[in-house]
Amino acid sequence: MDFACALLHHYxxxxxxxxxxxxxxxxxxxxxxxxxxxxxxDSNAIKIALIFDYHNHSICMC
Structure with missing residues (x-):
């Protein structure tokens, strides 16, 4: 999973x-x-987590 996530992070x-x-x-x-x-x-928490990770370029980090 980590390899796939790293590969996708390139794109x-x-x-x-x-x-x-x-x-x-x-x-x-x-x-x-x-x-x-x-x-x-909580759907709002998921949206906040998505926005937070998107802006910090850390979508693939656990």
Missing amino acids: FLIPSYAFFCFFLLLFKHFSCFFDYVNVFF
Whole structure:
């Protein structure tokens, strides 16, 4: 998964790749940060996380 995410991160400016990479990030968050699972069920929190990661160019980081 990390290799695929890194590969997609190279094409960061392509929206479809960026969204796919965000979903990989979200999946990794579910597996890495169980304490915050309830936060990610909030659709507004997901949107905020997407915007935050998009502007910080860290979509592929767990």
